[in-house]
Amino acid sequence: MTAKEAFDFGPVWGYFFRKKDANRPSNFNLKAMHTVNKISIVMFLIAAAVIIGRFISRM
Numbered sequence: 001m002t003a004k005e006a007f008d009f010g011p012v013w014g015y016f017f018r019k020k021d022a023n024r025p026s027n028f029n030l031k032a033m034h035t036v037n038k039i040s041i042v043m044f045l046i047a048a049a050v051i052i053g054r055f056i057s058r059m
Helices: 010-016 028-057
Strands: none
Touching: 010 028
16 A cells, blocks of 8 residues: 555545435434544544644654
């Protein structure tokens, strides 16, 4: 795996900022699942930034 492949955030941005699709099914369970997934991704990125920030500040 190259660095370009490792840092390709296109699918992540597409997950957060995609348009509504009329062919995609929509119900409460699906919306709740996607909301929880988005929250967990954001929490992971914040935690990773905090860990990296603490590591850099100790140097």
